Amino acid sequence: xxIVTVAGTPSSGKTSVIIHAMRHFIENGKSVSAVKFDALDxxxxxxxxxxxxxxxxxxxxxxxxxDHFYVSNLEEVFLWGENNNSDVLVIETAGxxxxxxxxITGIMAVTIVDNLSGLDAPKKMGPGIxxxxxxxxxxxxxVSQAEREVFKQRIREVNPDAEIINVNGLTGKGxxxxxxxxxxxxxxxxxxxxxxxxxxxxxxxSYCTGEVRIGKKYQSGSVEKIV
Numbered sequence: 001x002x003i004v005t006v007a008g009t010p011s012s013g014k015t016s017v018i019i020h021a022m023r024h025f026i027e028n029g030k031s032v033s034a035v036k037f038d039a040l041d042x043x044x045x046x047x048x049x050x051x052x053x054x055x056x057x058x059x060x061x062x063x064x065x066x067d068h069f070y071v072s073n074l075e076e077v078f079l080w081g082e083n084n085n086s087d088v089l090v091i092e093t094a095g096x097x098x099x100x101x102x103x104i105t106g107i108m109a110v111t112i113v114d115n116l117s118g119l120d121a122p123k124k125m126g127p128g129i130x131x132x133x134x135x136x137x138x139x140x141x142x143v144s145q146a147e148r149e150v151f152k153q154r155i156r157e158v159n160p161d162a163e164i165i166n167v168n169g170l171t172g173k174g175x176x177x178x179x180x181x182x183x184x185x186x187x188x189x190x191x192x193x194x195x196x197x198x199x200x201x202x203x204x205x206s207y208c209t210g211e212v213r214i215g216k217k218y219q220s221g222s223v224e225k226i227v
Contacts, residue, residue, distance in 0.1 A: 008098075009125075066094035113137055122158050
């Protein structure tokens, strides 16, 4: 089974890119399944199911950090994909700060960024972009050629080894190349014992366990002060 993890900031076009890329696999007779992790709610799983008519699964973390929730469920998601006889399993993360949304060693990793996020965005996006195999740039049609080139150069500065692809989320232009990269990735036989490409943030504080009040006397655990 081919597995691809997809990370990216909210509204960068993750779901649209997934739909276009997976449609190519379906047209080639492959069985595809998709999992969507999110924090509070999402309809993306239903959108994918309606567009592609494939099995989808939704995981809502609620009060738990969505990326910790994601990692804690990877083995279960893998087995779910196997039970669906999937040739390709797409795992879309919640799409928050990219400090987490971790990719997995030995499994194809895709991070989606959009040209409207600002020229300094790549260096601010953390492990989600530093430790990925493929960087998909969306919304390139909304900026000038000069801005596109500068943005791509900023990406290369923080991750010189990643493949960079432009994909139009509306038309799907560029998604065939993404499909080919995924197609060339290794088959995955197990999720157990694999490692994250980057560690999770180390933190356990009073707010992690439900505290909502502001003030020093309510803070405990891993707490750092800016001044």
